[in-house]
Amino acid sequence: MRGLQLSLNQTQKVRLQRALEKLESLSSKPNSNASVIVADSIPVNHEDGLLKGHGTSEVNGEVVATVCGVVERVNKLVYVRSLRARYKPEVGDIIVGRVIEVAPKRWRVEINYSHDAVLMLSSMNLPDGIQRRRTALDELNMRTIFEENDVICAEVRGFQHDGLHLQARSQKYGKLGRGQMLTVPPYLVKRRKQHFHNLEKYGIDLILGCNGFIWVGEHVEVTDDMVVDQVSNSEQQSAKADKKILSPEEQERSYTPQETRENICRTANAIRVLSTLGFNITVEVIMDTVELSISLKQQVPIHEMLGAEFYVLVAEKEAARRSLTKKK
């Protein structure tokens, strides 16, 4: 709740306070033994070979925590997983990132981690979909796949000697087109089975990157290029070439449809509200918030979603939702 900037009136203040208190009372207790704050001593039985990991220090023969977080134990290793930490990649994470450099045989990608990630040309599917060795010609044409500043979606492959490697070996990965990228604290996005969401009702794509980058964009049909025959491919290309010389009027017509844009903005604002309030960001909660805003369309137009009243409503709704799941 740090740095919440809202102009609440008196009743709103009271309502928000009440909702937050309720949330606090509902927070899970069984885990509280493992959570520590700075200078808490961590109980360990001093067998030989205790390994002190991140966030721990030894003071007067006692192991104490140096960060706030949850104590984790792996065999002999004891470490503290801090709560408000920077994103730490794990193998298989789905992430959204921004290309910052095109280097020989690789792209460098900003993924909100302390280092930049690397996406090798060899660890992604070629546009023609054929499995083959990458030639020098492919390397020269790398910019036709991704350029600097492109927003891409990929999977964490693992740590290699030269840093963190990504891969994009499926049609669902790759460049993201029209839409907006949001940044939320990465600890709010939990790892789940599904990170790609096509919200058909609203005609939008939602990608919850584990690294705290969230993509909300116009829905793009994933086409398997391997099936598409050569003719339609060349037709597409010629259509693409035509697109570049459009008059302003024509350009206006080819913009995202108004309705889709409204849905994108609503979803994006819902995510902004949730991340400011510090709630976990899952597709269900986002959709609940979007539906709440649509049901209040009269009182809450899209730009009012970032106003005080909507924050209070969302907090109250979340409190109600959590108490409901608790009862079950």
Add this chain to the structure above:
Amino acid sequence: MVGLSIGEKYFIQGGIAQDLRTDGRKRLSPRPIFVETGNISQSNGSARVRIGATEVIASVKAELGRPSALHPDKGKVSINVDCSPTAAPMFEGRGGEELSSELSVALQRCLLGGKSGSGAGIDLSSLAIVEGKICWDLYIEGLVVSSDGNLLDALGAAIKAALSNTGIPRVNVAAGASGDEQPEVDISDEEFLQFDTSKVPVIVTLTKVGRHYIVDATSEEESQMSLAVSISVNRQGNICGLTKRGGAGLDPSVILDMISVALSVSERLINTLDSQRAAAEAGKDEL
């Protein structure tokens, strides 16, 4: 400022054309503004303004000095803006200098008036103490703490808020000094004089993207702009300054449109500033 991909640029431009920007605002609706005053205890007046992720601090420091020979009955005011390297990586080293000097020049033009100080938002003759000998020098400093577009408007609002927060100590001049001698002065610790800030304007920047112009652009939107017109307006609804950035041309009739938009936006902005200040002062009284 990170770059944007082609898709994102296209999305932003389309949003502005369709009157629905990426954060759901309309073209002419500004972000909410938050003002705190009196943050810096060492200065005579200070204010911190937040608009979205943009954050600026303004401080006013008054010092005794000698008036210039040309205008012996007037005080002096200087405005200076600094961009903190914490705001953006590009401000590191000397990177922020260009932007800082651009911002300070724009603010000076909007707030200081002519060479003689006539027509300025701040009444310079109220700063004089003994004609030709002693006057107050006001040093107005702006600091950009974090940058998410629309810096000039935020700085203008912060300076206005800081000036209205400023208290200048009452000065008692010892009688009897004559001729070239510098008179002795006694600065009061208790009595402070408030400024008349009703003439100090606020700045409204209209950024043109594509074929439309928008109020209160974020840094993403600013990266797509062709030009920006900053209009400073005072409480009476008079225009005090007008500056244009960006080389693209503009139809004269569009400027008139922009001015009328700026007038309505500035009225709302001034009212918000006043009400926030009143609320802050009321909050202080309660404590």
